Amino acid sequence: MRARLAEAQSQLLVLAAMAAILATVPLWLHGSGRTVAIRVLISAGVGVGWNVMGGFAGQFSFGHAAYFGIGAYTGAYLLVSHGISPWIGMVVGAVLAAGFGALTGWLSFRYRLRGAYFALATFAFAEMLRLVVQAQGWLNATQGLQVPVRPESSWWMMQFSTTSPNYYFIGLALVVVLVAITILLVTSRRGMFIVAVREDEEGAAAAGVDGTANKVAAVALSGAMTAVMGTFFVQVFFFIDPELAFGPAESVAILLPAVIGGTGTIWGPVVGALILIPLGEWTAGIVRDPPAFLDAVAGRSGLDLVLFAILLILILLFLPKGVYGSLAHRWRR
């Protein structure tokens, strides 16, 4: 009878165990390896955010850079222009992203956009934001915003020395919170409604579930979750510009971890990020510094991306529900 609560509890326990193990990473991983680890965390976090909308609610977003960018720019602007803590910027950015998601989601559902057309609309909204931000002098237009470097470390201002493990710990804490939110959502009444609407909106309506309201709720939550990682991104890399924040490449980077790992599963985006980022590093390394028999590829820029893409295609060819999704599906049977 309490299966759902038990499921939430066991998933939260798995999460706690994983967090404890991952918290030891800075002990043995230093230098550029740690930067890769932080990029994995950012990728996992945005993927977990995207998954609420694209996975559980089944509304494929091709424009999640909109939310990532809102989080990034809100945090950066409040910090650069007003000296406000990124923690506050993170919360404000999440609220703004939720509002933007609710508005654009509602408009899209109101006019019955579905499937590919809906995805294109999300893309258009992100592009719209990119173009608007590029034209804003107070946001430094196309130049972007640079985080001022402080003389001393500060938790409140989310800034540490480059060798500090604190960036990693903050990223890990954010991802843990986002995954916990996902677990609590999918085991809740609201989460059931959201999945029911995805499975059959008319059937859900006949069961008393408001399709539009639940889809809008999922978009807003997903946007807020993604925005949080946007703010964090700026603190880690000290810089944001319109292309980086709102560009199509970012939208793709956000949806990939969930698609590769398995959409609509709790752990899919996390597994996806753990595969994607190291895999990208590895292909880049191969081209930069190839083994002897592949000497010819050395330094051919772009070739690493081709290799990366081929590997992703192969993954989805053999595991169409994503790595975690397909394995979990087989496990269940």
Next chain:
Amino acid sequence: MSDLLAVTGVTKTFSGLRAVDDVSFTVEAGEIVGLIGPNGAGKTTLFNVIGGRLPCDTGSVVFDDDDITGWPPHRIARRGIGRTFQLMRPFGSMTVLDNVTVPAATGVTSIVEAREQARSVVDRVGLSDQVDDLAEALPTAARKRLELARALALHPRLLLLDEVLSGLTPAEREPLLTLLLDIRGEGVSLLLVEHVMAAVMRLSDRILVLHHGQLLASGTPSEVTSDPQVIEAYLGEEDLLAGS
């Protein structure tokens, strides 16, 4: 008895075609009303208007003293009208229990309580053994029961049943018929569209015959089957009627 459902002058036109043409009727509390008519007579369209899936051009639908004309489907469902779909609409990737927990959870805030209610409804429609199966894995007969379970979990006062018996073998039908009579015994009204004539005639207190969108006849099963107009409309299907 008072009218639970009152449909008054409902017309629904699809690009010039009058799918439902000035139809009026009532359903009383605890009554079983069969809605029959040849293919394309407008039965499902009428269901969709009552259930809020389609807006009607003119006319009104009053349920339990509330004018529900133009309400969205989810609100009508919560108000107490459960429906099943001819082309079943299960939540495929969810378990049978979760499928039924969804409507139960629209009425209560506690998921534990919704789950308990869902389980008793699942038991009642005879799906206890499949409770943890994914809905997409169910055979047709079980899916029909799942549709019914989902509608029942709303604690409805009126059930709109669109062909719940068709596609089932006679042996599968029998327990479902008993269940429907049971449900009526609790004071729930049933409005059913059904092609299985023998079943409609046996279940219904009253039959409405729809033809070209219009209400052609209404009365007890024996009145309707002896109505020459009805026989005319079903020309070539007399055997079907006689068979009941």
